[in-house]
Amino acid sequence: MDIFRARAPRSPRRIQQPTSPSFDSSLLQLPTYTATRYVQPLREGGSLPAVVGTNGAGLFVAKFRGAGQGVKSLIAELIVGLLARALELPAPDLALIDVPASFGRSEPDPEIQDLLRASHGINVGLRYLDGAFNFDPLAAGDMITPELAARIVWFDAFVTNPDRTHRNTNLLVWNRQPWLIDHGAALYAHHDWPSVDDVRTRTPFPLIRNHVLLQRSGDLEQADAALTRALSGSAIRDAVAAVPDALLDDAVILRDFTTVDAVRDRYVAYLESRLNAEHLFLAEAVSARGRVLNDAPQRMAARR
Numbered sequence: 001m002d003i004f005r006a007r008a009p010r011s012p013r014r015i016q017q018p019t020s021p022s023f024d025s026s027l028l029q030l031p032t033y034t035a036t037r038y039v040q041p042l043r044e045g046g047s048l049p050a051v052v053g054t055n056g057a058g059l060f061v062a063k064f065r066g067a068g069q070g071v072k073s074l075i076a077e078l079i080v081g082l083l084a085r086a087l088e089l090p091a092p093d094l095a096l097i098d099v100p101a102s103f104g105r106s107e108p109d110p111e112i113q114d115l116l117r118a119s120h121g122i123n124v125g126l127r128y129l130d131g132a133f134n135f136d137p138l139a140a141g142d143m144i145t146p147e148l149a150a151r152i153v154w155f156d157a158f159v160t161n162p163d164r165t166h167r168n169t170n171l172l173v174w175n176r177q178p179w180l181i182d183h184g185a186a187l188y189a190h191h192d193w194p195s196v197d198d199v200r201t202r203t204p205f206p207l208i209r210n211h212v213l214l215q216r217s218g219d220l221e222q223a224d225a226a227l228t229r230a231l232s233g234s235a236i237r238d239a240v241a242a243v244p245d246a247l248l249d250d251a252v253i254l255r256d257f258t259t260v261d262a263v264r265d266r267y268v269a270y271l272e273s274r275l276n277a278e279h280l281f282l283a284e285a286v287s288a289r290g291r292v293l294n295d296a297p298q299r300m301a302a303r304r
Contacts (some may be wrong), residue, residue, distance in 0.1 A: 030078070030242050032096040033057045033125070038104045041112060047073065047184065048115055051128050052097065060125030062097045063184065066118025071250045072191060073184030074124045075243055079267065080159045080183035081126070082239040087230055089148075089155060091180045096244060097125040122246035126181060135171035135178060137212060144178050146218030152180065153213055153289075154223040157205045157281040158274065161186035165210045193256045193266060201270055202277040204284035214285070215292045224282045231275055240267045 037053035047067035051059055065071045077094075084091040104116040135143075144152075156164050163170050163185045170182040189196045208214065217223075241264065247253075248260045257263045274281070 030082075030094060030096050030244075031057070032098055032122070033060070034098045034100060035062065035103050035123075038107055038112070038116075041109075048112070050112075052125070054095075054097065054125075057095070059128035059130070060095060060097060061092075061128050062099075063124045063126070064099070064115055064119035065121070065123050065247070065250075066115050069184055070252055071247055072252065075247055075253075075267075076187040076190070077124050077126075077182075077184045078243050078247075079239050079271075080161065080186045081180075082242055083159065083231070083235065084155065084180055084183075086235045086239065087151070087155065087227055089151060089180055090178055092129060093127040095125045095127075097123045099123055122244055124247075129172055129174040129179060132172040132174035132179065135169045135173050135212075137166070137169075137216070140173050140178075141216060143173060143176065144213065144216065146216060147223070148178075149213040149217040150220050150223040151227060153208065153211050153217045153285055154220055154227055154282065156186075156211060157208045157285045158227075159183070159186045159271075160188055160205050160207075160281075162188070162207045162210075164212055166212050169212045171212070187267075187270075189270060190267070196270065198273065201273045202280055204280040206284060206288075208281070208285045209288040209291070211288075214289050217289060220282060220286050220289065224279060228275060228279075236271045236275070237268050240264050240271075243267075 033054035033056075035052045036055050039051040039053055039059065041048055041050045042061065047063060047069050049061050049063050049067075052062045053059055063074055063077055065074055067073070081091050081094050085094075099116060099119050099121065101120050103120075104112065107113055107116070152164070155161075161183060163182060164180075170180070172179045172181055189200065243264070245260050248263045253263055254260075257266065
């Protein structure tokens with residue numbers, strides 16, 4: 001049985017979001033815990049994350065730097081997850097997970113052994129939501145208000161996150177609330193920094209048409225105004241600053257840069273430029289929402 005699945009609550013509670021999120025820099029502070037016990041692999045994705053026990057901090061879902069997606073997926077996981085927390089979007093607590101050389105030596109699976117050997121040092125963890133189940137818009141759609149849906153759609157268009165679709169929602173329901181997870185595929189421009197000019201930085205995000213919450217989203221322009229205002233201070237710079245040198249000081253990352261500070265500056269410049277430019281990604285989302293609503297099947301009563 002999928003450990004993220006459980007019986008859906010009968011009376012889901014609708015989650016309201018504040019009109020204008022206020023930025024709290026304390027949300028961006030990352031604790032570091034040592035992995036002490038390999039509990040269970042999660043084989044839904046290709047990166048082989050796992051539930052791990054830590055030194056007194058409980059269970060986390062660990063994302064490993066030795067996985068096929070590499071260290072860039074961990075950087076995206078941290079930056080996007082921290083920005084979500086700064087915007088008061090529901091996301092699990094993040095932490096840095098130190099994997100010592102002795103960790104997991106007793107695991108019999110050779111694939112897991114290879115993964116852990118390639119992941120010694122700092123990795124990324126999300127608080128394990130015990131008993132959570134995958135979001136189904138038909139069974140749990142009432143948990144997400146149109147206002148919250150609009151904010152999530154805007155956010156995913158801003159950070160170019162392709163992984164919030166009907167096929168793979170990357171939304172969990174836990175304690176009768178939705179939780180955003182798995183942001184490692186976002187910020188995909190960082191896989192080819194040399195080709196990212198001003199035009200590509202400010203480009204629309206056509207994949208937003210596949211977003212699981214697009215049809216139920218409310219006023220995207222209102223979400224744009226509130227979230228742009230919330231990120232216009234130091235939130236972006238502080239989120240990038242929270243990424244540890246141990247992840248940025250990697251041969252794959254430094255192939256395009258001379259210093260870790262230069263890497264951070266590039267992420268900040270990309271995100272701030274995307275935020276401060278004319279929001280082509282907003283226009284694309286508004287247009288895609290209109291198409292989805294026009295194409296949606298009408299109720300029988302509406303056809304008469």
